[in-house]
Every structure is written in structure tokens, then in C-alpha cells.
Amino acid sequence: xxxxxxxxxxxxxxxxxxxxxxxxxxxxxxxxxxxxxxxxxxxxxxxxxxxxxxxxxxxxxxxxxxxxxxxxxxxxxxxxxxxxxxxxxxxxxxxxxxxxxxxxxxxxxxxxxxxxxxxxxxxxxxxxxxxxxxxxxxxxxxxxxxxxxxxxxxxxxxxxxxxxxxxxxxxxxxxxxxxxxxxxxxxxxxxxxxxxxxxxxxxxxxxxxxxxxxxxxxxxxxxxxxxxxxxxxxxxxxxxxxxxxxxxxxxxxxxxxxxxxxxxxxxxxxxxxxxxxxxxxxxxxxxxxxxxxxxxxxxxxxxxxxxxxxxxxxxxxxxxxxxxxxxxxxxxxxxxxxxxxxxxxxxxxxxxxxxxxxxxxxxxxxxxxxxxxxxxxxxxxxxxxxxxxxxxxxxxxxxxxxxxxxxxxxxxxxxxxxxxxxxxxx
Amino acid sequence: xxxxxxxxxxxxxxxxxxxxxxxxxxxxxxxxxxxxxxxxxxxxxxxxxxxxxxxxxxxxxxxxxxxxxxxxxxxxxxxxxxxxxxxxxxxxxxxxxxxxxxxxxxxxxxxxxxxxxxxxxxxxxxxxxxxxxxxxxxxxxxxxxxxxxxxxxxxxxxxxxxxxxxxxxxxxxxxxxxxxxxxxxxxxxxxxxxxxxxxxxxxxxxxxxxxxxxxxxxxxxxxxxxxxxxxxxxxxxxxxxxxxxxxxxxxxxxxxxxxxxxxxxxxxxxxxxxxxxxxxxxxxxxxxxxxxxxxxxxxxxxxxxxxxxxxxxxxxxxxxxxxxxxxxxxxxxxxxxxxxxxxxxxxxxxxxxxxxxxxxxxxxxxxxxxxxxxxxxxxxxxxxxxxxxxxxxxxxxxxxxxxxxxxxxxxxxxxxxxxxxxxxxxxxxxxxxxxxxxxxxxxxxxxxxxxxxxxxxxxxxxxxxxxxxxxxxxxxxxxxxxxxxxxxxxxxxxxxxxxxxxxxxxxxxxxxxxxxxxxxxxx
Numbered sequence: 024x025x026x027x028x029x030x031x032x033x034x035x036x037x038x039x040x041x042x043x044x045x046x047x048x049x050x051x052x053x054x055x056x057x058x059x060x061x062x063x064x065x066x067x068x069x070x071x072x073x074x075x076x077x078x079x080x081x082x083x084x085x086x087x088x089x090x091x092x093x094x095x096x097x098x099x100x101x102x103x104x105x106x107x108x109x110x111x112x113x114x115x116x117x118x119x120x121x122x123x124x125x126x127x128x129x130x131x132x133x134x135x136x137x138x139x140x141x142x143x144x145x146x147x148x149x150x151x152x153x154x155x156x157x158x159x160x161x162x163x164x165x166x167x168x169x170x171x172x173x174x175x176x177x178x179x180x181x182x183x184x185x186x187x188x189x190x191x192x193x194x195x196x197x198x199x200x201x202x203x204x205x206x207x208x209x210x211x212x213x214x215x216x217x218x219x220x221x222x223x224x225x226x227x228x229x230x231x232x233x234x235x236x237x238x239x240x241x242x243x244x245x246x247x248x249x250x251x252x253x254x255x256x257x258x259x260x261x262x263x264x265x266x267x268x269x270x271x272x273x274x275x276x277x278x279x280x281x282x283x284x285x286x287x288x289x290x291x292x293x294x295x296x297x298x299x300x301x302x303x304x305x306x307x308x309x310x311x312x313x314x315x316x317x318x319x320x321x322x323x324x325x326x327x328x329x330x331x332x333x334x335x336x337x338x339x340x341x342x343x344x345x346x347x348x349x350x351x352x353x354x355x356x357x358x359x360x361x362x363x364x365x366x367x368x369x370x371x372x373x374x375x376x377x378x379x380x381x382x383x384x385x386x387x388x389x390x391x392x393x394x395x396x397x398x399x400x401x402x403x404x405x406x407x408x409x410x411x412x413x414x415x416x417x418x419x420x421x422x423x424x425x426x427x428x429x430x431x432x433x434x435x436x437x438x439x440x441x442x443x444x445x446x447x448x449x
Numbered sequence: 450x451x452x453x454x455x456x457x458x459x460x461x462x463x464x465x466x467x468x469x470x471x472x473x474x475x476x477x478x479x480x481x482x483x484x485x486x487x488x489x490x491x492x493x494x495x496x497x498x499x500x501x502x503x504x505x506x507x508x509x510x511x512x513x514x515x516x517x518x519x520x521x522x523x524x525x526x527x528x529x530x531x532x533x534x535x536x537x538x539x540x541x542x543x544x545x546x547x548x549x550x551x552x553x554x555x556x557x558x559x560x561x562x563x564x565x566x567x568x569x570x571x572x573x574x575x576x577x578x579x580x581x582x583x584x585x586x587x588x589x590x591x592x593x594x595x596x597x598x599x600x601x602x603x604x605x606x607x608x609x610x611x612x613x614x615x616x617x618x619x620x621x622x623x624x625x626x627x628x629x630x631x632x633x634x635x636x637x638x639x640x641x642x643x644x645x646x647x648x649x650x651x652x653x654x655x656x657x658x659x660x661x662x663x664x665x666x667x668x669x670x671x672x673x674x675x676x677x678x679x680x681x682x683x684x685x686x687x688x689x690x691x692x693x694x695x696x697x698x699x700x701x702x703x704x705x706x707x708x709x710x711x712x713x714x715x716x717x718x719x720x721x722x723x724x725x726x727x728x729x730x731x732x733x734x735x736x737x738x739x740x741x742x743x744x745x746x747x748x749x750x751x752x753x754x755x756x757x758x759x760x761x762x763x764x765x766x767x768x769x770x771x772x773x774x775x776x777x778x779x780x781x782x783x784x785x786x787x788x789x790x791x792x793x794x795x796x797x798x799x800x801x802x803x804x805x806x807x808x809x810x811x812x813x814x815x816x817x818x819x820x821x822x823x824x825x826x827x828x829x830x831x832x833x834x835x836x837x838x839x840x841x842x843x844x845x846x847x848x849x850x851x852x853x854x855x856x857x858x859x860x861x862x863x864x865x866x867x868x869x870x871x872x873x874x875x876x877x878x879x880x881x882x883x884x885x886x887x888x889x890x891x892x893x894x895x896x897x898x899x900x901x902x903x904x905x906x907x908x909x910x911x912x913x914x915x916x917x918x919x920x921x922x923x924x925x926x927x928x929x930x931x932x933x934x935x936x937x938x939x940x941x942x943x944x945x946x947x948x949x950x951x952x953x954x955x956x957x958x959x960x961x962x963x964x965x966x967x968x969x970x971x972x
Contacts, residue, residue, distance in 0.1 A: 217759040217825070218585055247759060282755035290756055290826075293702055293907050298829045301677070301703035365755060 034060040039359040041370040063088045082331040087388040091332045098355035100205045110321035135314040139207040142186040160209040214342040221245040223340040232323040234410030245286040283362040330390040333381040376402030515689040516714035537785035546852040587765040599815035603897040631867030651697040659699030660911040660962035680704040696918035706827040713840040728770035760825035777809035780843035785853035819901040866926035886946040892929040931968035
């Protein structure tokens with residue numbers, strides 16, 4: 024079914040075997056990014072020129088590309104935080120049932136990113152918060168960088184002198200993304216398995232923001248730190264304890280090249296269901312799904328919803344020891360480098376399934392296509408949220424009508440119990 | 450008590466009860482009942498009995514007796530039978546096991562001599578402190594293991610089993626009718642497919658199963674919700690036989706840990722915790738050579754396994770205390786093996802100076818850690834994990850690495866595998882044999898490890914559900930045959946051992962329960 028009857032032309036910026044092998048298996052023809060392509064797997068740099076006004080270049084109806092023009096709204100740490108905060112405010116104004124709060128005044132459904140400030144912009148706000156809880160550890164991340172570069176932990180204000188407004192020269196220049204940082208409350212009670220800390224890398228495919236159509240890849244994985252977790256402040260400099268990024272862990276002595284510190288989400292589920300029970304495990308995975316949908320909803324108004332675009336995001340999530348998930352960040356170009364053989368198989372499937380969803384089966388890309396994917400073409404993805412389905416077909420929301428994932432606006436039906444119906448979101 | 454229990458058996462059971470904790474507990478409880486004001490002297494006995502039953506003590510007693518019955522099968526031997534005969538009735542197999550033990554011990558001793566390390570030594574104070582502080586992260590900065598090699602691997606053990614001969618049985622004529630096709634050349638009595646079908650009848654295709662019908666593709670209302678509901682009732686009943694019966698159709702992930710503890714009769718109290726702590730302090734005090742063997746084994750297996758690497762540190766916390774646990778020695782009354790002995794320096798052969806080495810009598814082989822690894826998914830507290838593992842090992846897994854004629858022993862399981870495969874896939878068996886690839890050469894390691902490390906973790910647990918439920922390891926060869934059948938299309942094309950091995954190298958995608966059903970019930 025996945026075999027394309029038409030030999031499409033593809034362009035690709037990354038020389039990654041999981042990409043090229045997929046294109047070749049379909050009999051696609053490689054072309055230069057400057058030529059006429061049907062499918063372009065671009066890196067974030069070249070995507071700017073594709074959409075820049077100066078290039079004078081208009082995408083044709085049969086062309087698709089793997090990024091939205093302003094994906095930074097979701098994938099740059101500061102912008103994501105700003106958008107989610109705004110989204111919460113808007114819902115609050117509408118008195119949406121989603122803004123339900125608990126006895127401590129925290130959002131029940133919408134409190135899913137660790138408390139975060141922008142530096143230097145929010146420096147004073149941050150100082151105020153820091154003084155309230157001086158024993159908290161914070162994590163500083165440069166806005167525009169990925170793979171753990173430039174990240175450090177902070178537990179004293181003096182470490183942040185450089186970012187205070189006072190230190191700026193009088194001719195104030197608005198900071199660029201290069202030297203803006205976000206500082207977030209560090210999750211200091213992460214869930215540990217075998218004594219080790221981990222985070223989740225989940226792949227989410229978005230084919231449209233308005234209406235929102237997004238899919239979750241079932242074969243996500245946990246990334247483990249090689250060193251036993253230790254919240255001791257003396258260990259703050261030992262980044263192997265704190266950062267799960269494979270690019271960081273790979274340089275450690277204990278890095279194992281056979282498994283690369285990666286554990287499948289299925290194994291995580293087996294462990295959690297066995298040791299903690301089914302109800303809390305279902306709740307956790309359900310919450311993760313909803314967080315992702317909320318984060319996408321939060322940017323759906325600002326993203327330019329170009330119909331030529333799709334995007335496969337790498338979501339990073341940390342679970343704390345109360346089994347509450349926290350959204351840490353979203354990557355626009357999750358690594359397609361394979362560290363192990365099972366990693367290669369998984370990423371190959373990811374690309375294969377992405378292509379099957381973004382290109383109408385057996386046809387050339389077509390912007391007029393309604394982007395509704397039949398169950399047979401979902402592969403290892405399931406429908407995370409489909410605004411069209413959720414709004415047009417109330418039957419799909421009936422929990423009884425559970426023919427498995429994919430048939431529904433939202434995965435399953437039982438997950439929706441006790442939650443506001445997604446159809447109420449406008 | 451039912452009449453089919455021989456008086457001697459009942460006698461032994463009573464003896465064992467009297468020396469166990471339940472006896473004093475019951476006595477105390479009975480005294481409590483007597484002291485109650487509503488008891489009439491005229492109906493003292495009846496009153497105490499109803500009191501004990503309604504306060505749950507009767508169930509506890511039943512559970513203890515159930516555990517005894519599980520681990521002490523009814524014996525058909527007369528009372529005067531010598532113990533080594535009970536351990537293994539066939540003299541030539543007894544000898545073979547002894548020779549094998551000697552070989553292992555010799556290899557262990559020669560490693561000691563070669564590397565100039567003692568079998569055991571007391572740790573200096575400083576080292577003890579260091580070890581204690583690292584107890585939960587023993588995986589990092591372990592000892593230098595470059596010189597250590599596993600004492601034996603399943604491959605070596607298979608070679609021994611292949612050479613076993615029954616002296617009363619004429620197999621000298623290699624083309625004769627009496628020569629078996631496979632590698633195991635012993636005429637042992639086995640269950641045939643019809644008996645197995647009856648034994649495993651609860652796994653029949655028309656019976657809904659956890660491991661098949663709980664798939665995410667199937668709406669939970671069809672099966673899974675009710676199954677979980679029933680399972681919760683079973684757990685609430687807290688009665689071993691009921692849990693065992695329930696497990697025949699598999700345990701839902703969220704209930705498995707409790708169901709298994711009930712089947713195995715693991716109920717921890719402060720004594721158990723204390724006992725584990727004692728074992729731990731024994732590890733801290735002394736350094737044994739087997740520790741290094743276990744370290745090496747974990748490093749070679751679980752540490753490199755993408756399903757189990759997470760639990761590396763847990764494994765040491767289980768395996769090292771296990772070697773010090775003399776309770777494990779009890780299982781040797783049912784095992785054809787005898788715990789190895791070592792002698793204090795200069796007193797070689799003098800029985801008075803003999804000590805069992807290691808203290809639990811079990812010398813680990815390559816892959817031993819994999820008996821523990823799947824259990825790490827079920828229990829997050831090392832103590833619970835420890836007792837569950839110890840019980841499973843001394844009920845089942847010890848049979849997978851000793852030579853015996855027991856129907857659950859590795860020899861019979863291997864033979865059962867070969868016989869079933871020959872009966873159901875004769876063409877496949879013949880083809881593999883003729884290209885120089887005896888099927889057992891591939892399947893043997895699966896059997897020895899009870900498939901741990903070969904299947905995906907959830908599947909191993911589903912398989913072990915059935916081992917505990919049917920109190921039998923015979924499901925292992927059944928599955929091995931099923932796998933050969935399932936990969937038949939590719940196997941009939943291979944022309945070499947390596948090619949066959951490649952076809953069967955990755956089993957992580959298999960769904961074991963449907964496979965077993967297919968091979969047991971479809972023909």
C-alpha cells in the first residue's frame with residue numbers, strides 16, 4: 024500500500040540513511056533543493072529561504088515540506104513558554120472548564136510546564152520568585168540551542184549577574200535569541216527507575232494547525248542517564264547526572280553503545296503498570312497526550328498554517344515521582360542519527376509512517392487534499408487529535424464506540440472520562 | 450486429610466508445619482480465641498476452630514499446606530529409599546551429574562590458581578565501608594573483570610547432555626532403529642502431545658487469554674475489563690490455589706506482582722527483611738570469587754540488553770545476597786545436583802574441613818542473571834524481588850542446569866523439544882539435521898534461560914505466568930517448537946547452521962501465547 028505508484032522527486036538537506044533509504048525504497052528521484060521537488064526534507068536553516076519573501080519562490084500545489092514557516096513559536100523555548108502562558112490566559116478569560124484549579128490555585132489540566140522565566144527580560148520577576156524559595160534549583164537554557172548545549176544549573180543568584188538588567192550598558196539593545204535564556208524550575212523529584220533518571224522523547228506529527236491534525240508515534244523512548252541520580256548540590260556540575268540528551272551522555276565513560284541508554288515506551292508502561300498499577304499509568308499517558316494537544320493548541324493561532332507544510336516534532340517530557348509529566352521542550356528537527364540498530368529500525372519506521380501520512384496514498388502531494396488519513400495508513404502513529412473528526416462526528420466521542428486508536432478524534436474513548444469534551448474547544 | 454496422602458507424607462507435612470512459624474502463630478491465635486468471653490467450655494474445640502477460621506487463620510494454614518504440596522510432590526518410593534536415589538533414580542545420570550559437578554569445580558579451582566585469587570576472603574574495613582556506601586550503585590566502578598570468564602555457558606552444558614548414554618540401551622548401531630534423530634540419546638518417558646493438550650487445556654484457542662485477548666486492538670469491554678475485575682477478586686481472596694488457577698490464562702500486568710507472590714507464598718514480614726539485611730552484610734564482609742562471576746555475567750548480559758540495562762544495579766542487590774543464602778540449600782533435596790564443597794587450605798578431602806561453596810551451593814553460569822532480570826519489572830523493592838526470585842529459582846529454574854531424569858529437568862525438556870518437533874515438523878527437522886543444524890543446538894539456550902533475554906520482557910512474563918500456573922516447565926519446549934514452526938518458511942531454505950541461527954536470532958517481535966496455542970491445538 025505504501026508503495027507510491029508515482030515516482031516523486033525529493034530533495035533532502037540531511038544525509039541520513041533513515042531518510043535516504045526510505046526515499047529510495049519508494050523509488051523516488053533525488054533532485055536538488057533548487058529544482059522542482061515534490062517532497063523536501065529541509066533543515067531549519069534552508070526552510071527560512073524557502074518561505075522568505077526575497078526568494079520570490081512560490082510553492083506549487085504538489086509540493087510539501089517538513090517545516091512550518093514559523094515553527095519557532097513552538098520550538099524555541101522562550102516562545103513556547105510565552106504562547107502557553109497566553110493560551111492559559113485566554114482560556115481563563117473565556118471561563119473555560121479547562122482552567123479548573125486545585126486547592127493550591129494551580130491549574131489541574133494546564134500546569135504542565137515547569138515555572139519558567141525569560142532572561143534577561145523577566146529578570147526582576149525571577150529574582151522575586153527566587154527569593155521566595157531560595158533553596159530551589161533552576162536550570163538555564165539558551166533559547167536557540169539544542170542537544171543540551173549551553174545548559175547549566177543554578178542555585179545562587181550570583182551565578183546570574185550577567186543576565187541582570189543592571190549589567191547592561193545604557194544603550195540597550197533588544198537581545199537576540201542568541202543571548203536570551205529561559206530559566207526554569209528544575210524538576211528535582213524525577214521518577215527514577217533502577218535509581219536512574221530519564222526523560223521521554225516522543226514524536227508528534229502535525230499535518231495542520233487549523234484545523235489541528237496531529238498524530239503520536241507509538242515507538243517513542245526513554246533516555247537514561249548513565250550515572251545514578253543524586254540531587255546533591257555538589258553534583259550540580261556533573262551534567263551526566265542531570266541531562267539525558269544522548270549527545271551529552273554519549274561522551275560519558277559508562278555510555279553503552281548497544282542500547283545507547285534508550286528504553287522503549289512499552290517497557291516503561293510494563294514497568295509502571297506492574298509496579299504502580301494500571302489506573303495511574305493510564306492517567307499518566309493520557310495526561311501526556313493532552314499536554315501535547317494543549318501545547319499545539321496554544322500555538323495554533325500564531326503558526327502560519329501553510330498547507331504545504333507538515334512537521335515532525337520531538338517532544339521532551341520528564342515524569343516526576345508523583346507520575347506527573349512535565350513538558351520540557353519541543354524540537355523542530357529531532358535527531359535522525361541512529362545510535363543503535365533498534366534505533367535505526369525505529370527511525371526508519373518513523374520516516375516511513377510520516378511519509379504515508381503526509382502524502383495521499385498512491386498519489387502526488389496535493390495541497391487541496393483534506394489530509395484525512397485512513398487507519399490503514401497510520402502505521403505506528405495514532406491520532407492524537409483531529410479537530411475535523413472531533414467536531415464533525417459526535418459518535419466518535421462516544422466512549423462505547425471504541426474500535427481502537429485511529430478511528431477517533433482522540434485516542435481511545437475511556438481516556439476522556441471526566442474530562443471536558445474536546446469538541447467544546449473553539 | 451484425604452486418604453490418597455500416604456501416612457508418611459502426612460507425617461512429614463505435620464513435622465514441617467510444627468517447625469514453621471505458622472505453628473506458633475496459630476497457637477497464639479488459638480489462645481486468643483480461648484480467652485474470648487463468648488466461648489462456651491462445652492464447645493471449646495468447635496468455638497476455637499470457627500474463631501480461627503473467621504479471623505483468617507484457616508486460610509493462612511491452607512496457604513502454607515498448599516506451598517508444601519507444591520514443593521514436595523508425592524513420592525512413590527518406599528520410606529527406606531536412599532536419599533540420593535530420590536534425588537535421581539537413574540544411576541548413570543547420577544554419575545553423569547557428579548562428573549559434571551566435578552568438572553565445574555575443577556574449572557573454578559583452576560581459575561583461582563591461574564589468577565591467583567582466593568575463593569573467598571574477608572574484606573578489609575575500608576573496603577567494607579566503601580562497598581556499603583555504593584550498595585545501590587554497584588554497577589559503576591565494579592571490580593576488574595578482565596581476567597574473569599564464565600565457568601560454563603549453555604553451549605558447554607549441551608555438549609555434556611549430548612554425550613549421555615544409557616548403558617542398558619543398545620545404541621551402538623548408529624543407523625539402527627534405536628538411534629534417535631536428535632541430539633539427546635536417552636529413552637526417557639515424556640508427555641506426548643495429547644497429554645500436553647490436556648495439561649494445558651485452559652490455553653485452548655476457544656479460551657480467552659491475557660496475552661492474546663487483552664491486545665490494545667480489542668476493546669477492553671470484550672475481555673480485559675472483566676479479567677482485571679476477576680483478578681482483583683482473586684487477589685482479595687489471598688489463596689494460593691485460586692491465584693494459580695487464575696494465572697493459567699495469564700496475569701494482567703497490573704496484577705501480576707501480587708498474583709505471583711500469592712502463588713509462591715511470598716508474604717514478607719520483618720524477619721524476612723532482617724534476613725535479607727543479614728545476607729547483605731555477609732556480602733559486605735566477604736569477597737567471593739562467585740561475586741566476580743556474577744558481576745561478569747551481568748556485564749555480559751543485562752548491561753548490554755536494551756530491555757534490562759536499566760536494572761543493572763538491582764541485579765547485584767539480588768544476586769550477591771543469593772550466593773550467601775543457605776536456605777537455598779534446601780532445594781538440593783529435590784535436585785539431582787549436590788552442593789559443591791571446598792576444603793580449608795591444606796585439608797583437601799578431609800570431610801571435617803569441608804565447606805559448601807558458595808554458601809547457597811549454586812555456581813552461576815553464563816546467563817544466570819537473566820533468571821532475575823524479568824522480575825525487575827514487577828517489584829521495585831529489592832527485598833520482595835529477592836524472595837520471589839529465590840522461590841522461583843528453587844522451584845523451577847534449578848532444573849534447567851542440572852542433569853536428571855525428572856520430567857521437568859533440562860534433559861527431558863530437550864528431548865521433549867526434539868520429539869515434538871520431529872512429530873509435528875518432520876520435514877523441517879530432517880532438513881535442518883541434514884544441513885548440519887540440529888535444532889536443539891539453537892533452542893537449548895532458550896530452554897536453559899527460560900527464554901529470558903530472547904523474548905521481549907512482557908512476553909517472558911506472560912510465559913512465566915504459565916510456568917507458575919501449571920507448575921511445570923514443559924511450556925518451554927512447546928514454545929521452542931512453536932517458534933521453529935512459525936519461522937518454517939525461512940528455515941526450510943537455509944543451508945547452514947549460521948543461516949538457521951540468523952533466522953532465529955531475533956525473537957523480540959514474537960507473541961508467545963498465540964504461538965503456543967497454534968502449536969498445541971491447531972493440528
